[in-house]
Amino acid sequence: xxxxDLEAKxxxxxxxxxxxxxxxxxxRWQPKFLDWWAKLGPTDFNQDQIYxxxxxxxxxxxxxxxxxxxMPDYRWGIFLADGPADRKIHFGDQLGENAWQEVPGEFRxxxxxxxxxxxxxxxxxxxxxRQLGHCCPSLYDLRSLFQVNVEEGRHLWAMVYLLQTxxxxxxxxxxxxxxxxxxxxxxxxxxxxAFNYPVNNWLDFFCFTxxxxxxxxxxxxxxxxxxxxxxxxxxxFMLAEEAYHLQTGxxxxxxxxxxxxxxxxxxxxxxxxxxxxxxxxxxxxxxxFTGSMDLFGGEDSTNAAESFANGLKGRYRExxxxxxxxxxxxxxxxxxxxxxxGKVVTRDIxxxxxxxxxxxxxxxxxxxxxxxxWNRDLEKLGVxxxxxxxxxxxxxxxxxxxGFRFTPQGKPxxxxxxxxxxxxxxPTQADRDYVQSCMKRVIEPGKFANYIAPPQQGVNNQPIxxxxxxxx
Amino acid sequence: MTNRLCYVCExxxxxxxxxGDVFDKLRDLIREFxxxxxxxxxxxxxxxxxxxxxxxVTLYPDKVFYSKVTEADLPAIAAHxxxxxxxxxxxxxxxxxxxxxIIWDMLDSPY
Numbered sequence: 001x002x003x004x005d006l007e008a009k010x011x012x013x014x015x016x017x018x019x020x021x022x023x024x025x026x027x028r029w030q031p032k033f034l035d036w037w038a039k040l041g042p043t044d045f046n047q048d049q050i051y052x053x054x055x056x057x058x059x060x061x062x063x064x065x066x067x068x069x070x071m072p073d074y075r076w077g078i079f080l081a082d083g084p085a086d087r088k089i090h091f092g093d094q095l096g097e098n099a100w101q102e103v104p105g106e107f108r109x110x111x112x113x114x115x116x117x118x119x120x121x122x123x124x125x126x127x128x129x130r131q132l133g134h135c136c137p138s139l140y141d142l143r144s145l146f147q148v149n150v151e152e153g154r155h156l157w158a159m160v161y162l163l164q165t166x167x168x169x170x171x172x173x174x175x176x177x178x179x180x181x182x183x184x185x186x187x188x189x190x191x192x193x194a195f196n197y198p199v200n201n202w203l204d205f206f207c208f209t210x211x212x213x214x215x216x217x218x219x220x221x222x223x224x225x226x227x228x229x230x231x232x233x234x235x236x237f238m239l240a241e242e243a244y245h246l247q248t249g250x251x252x253x254x255x256x257x258x259x260x261x262x263x264x265x266x267x268x269x270x271x272x273x274x275x276x277x278x279x280x281x282x283x284x285x286x287x288x289f290t291g292s293m294d295l296f297g298g299e300d301s302t303n304a305a306e307s308f309a310n311g312l313k314g315r316y317r318e319x320x321x322x323x324x325x326x327x328x329x330x331x332x333x334x335x336x337x338x339x340x341x342g343k344v345v346t347r348d349i350x351x352x353x354x355x356x357x358x359x360x361x362x363x364x365x366x367x368x369x370x371x372x373x374w375n376r377d378l379e380k381l382g383v384x385x386x387x388x389x390x391x392x393x394x395x396x397x398x399x400x401x402x403g404f405r406f407t408p409q410g411k412p413x414x415x416x417x418x419x420x421x422x423x424x425x426x427p428t429q430a431d432r433d434y435v436q437s438c439m440k441r442v443i444e445p446g447k448f449a450n451y452i453a454p455p456q457q458g459v460n461n462q463p464i465x466x467x468x469x470x471x472x
Numbered sequence: 473m474t475n476r477l478c479y480v481c482e483x484x485x486x487x488x489x490x491x492g493d494v495f496d497k498l499r500d501l502i503r504e505f506x507x508x509x510x511x512x513x514x515x516x517x518x519x520x521x522x523x524x525x526x527x528x529v530t531l532y533p534d535k536v537f538y539s540k541v542t543e544a545d546l547p548a549i550a551a552h553x554x555x556x557x558x559x560x561x562x563x564x565x566x567x568x569x570x571x572x573x574i575i576w577d578m579l580d581s582p583y
Contacts, residue, residue, distance in 0.1 A: 217518070243482065243483075243484075243518055244484075246518070247483070247484040247519075250519075251484065315581075315583075320477055320513065320515060321474075321475045321477075321513070322475070322477070322532075322579050322581050323581050323583050324581070324582075324583060325583065328583065331582070331583050333583070351583055358583065362578060365574060365577055365578045366518075366578075368574060369519070369520075369521035369571070369574050370521070372521065372570065372571065372574070373521050373523065376524075376568075456485065456488075457488055
């Protein structure tokens, strides 16, 4: 078990006290991070006391401490999951060799790009959500937002640690650049386009955490298999925190669906009581789910093949041994491919080139599970309408389906049909205006806005009516 | 290294019901007869989606889906895993079949 230094200026379990050069580099970066948080985090709430979880260790039980904290005082630290000293590479061309403790020169650029792309999303989401607190549906949800925000900030620390430790001057420059790019900045935007949209209402936020953060989970999970051991151990611990973010989104959308279902079961029109109709929820689900699929990259990708072959990114739960061939050399993947004459044909491609598609398939199965969970609440309420996950070909802007039009059921259509019908499938400005009109601020402990059901339970065994945020 | 897996759900609902302790205790019971993970690997799983029936524990490729698991059930589950006991049928069949199938679909990788 590694030793956790909680007294250090930067809490860590990476022996920072014994690495003065790295400690100085990180301590130079720390005030810049705090300055970024003060300017682009949820700044209007920086003086409030939030009941937050803070990571204090990496053990499987009791790794977190709950208490009231002002967000700028949150102890952002560097934690790597413990792992065996003699870890072996368990997939790709170097199967069975020792995992790397240092970056191999030949993979330096590719690894740096992977880490920077992942790291850039962490502060991006904080920036996207910085105004949301003003229209929170409850104190419970306000706390959840801030928990997600501070932990995304810690995930930035995790990636900056890797860059500063293993990538020299280049890494230090990249660490600076991650605080200089800003979500939605016309001149210096975030790397991935989906992280440049503002998230100004709570339906967007819950869809974001349900779908976009779930994409993050799968990207992190593939990096957690990496042959570069510090990256694998860093992302393993990030996944422990990320689980709460996904739960926030999954439960959040589910609570909105449930509340709408309750009102429908009572014979009420959700629009007349400030709730969100299921067809509007469906369009938001369509938008965020399809946007998140674009983050997986091309379904047929030589880059993905090389990352797998080199041992940089594995498949989801690769180390569990659920795959037949850890080298992925013998199998092919059957990919649906659109044609110019409006048809869809199948094409077999080498499995290694389909690694993004394999990861996406695991993600889609996970999303199918959460939508079915939401629908079970509707079924219990006797509501006939259901939320449906759109087909993976619908509304895609990356990969083999980009540039082609499909219905949410996956049927190819022409451009004219898309133009005529897409407002039935994706959020309109009227939808966004209506959802925004529902965003009433509720801050009385235990009370909830009328568009969302209370959660099943509170946080850390506290009651739902607990004062999760104390305003100054 | 075995490919047999025991997953303990660590989704939000199962965690609230104590799946962390269930994982620790089941792992300790398994280690008594299989300290080197030669017969089965025990791992946490983010969520199976059968939250109402938690705590959920699955065995793969056995495709056994145990629900409403409590610490009192763990010796019987461990005995089943060890091959010294039958499947604990009082804990099976509680999860909707379509929900069960999703996890098997995820684990039944054709690759």
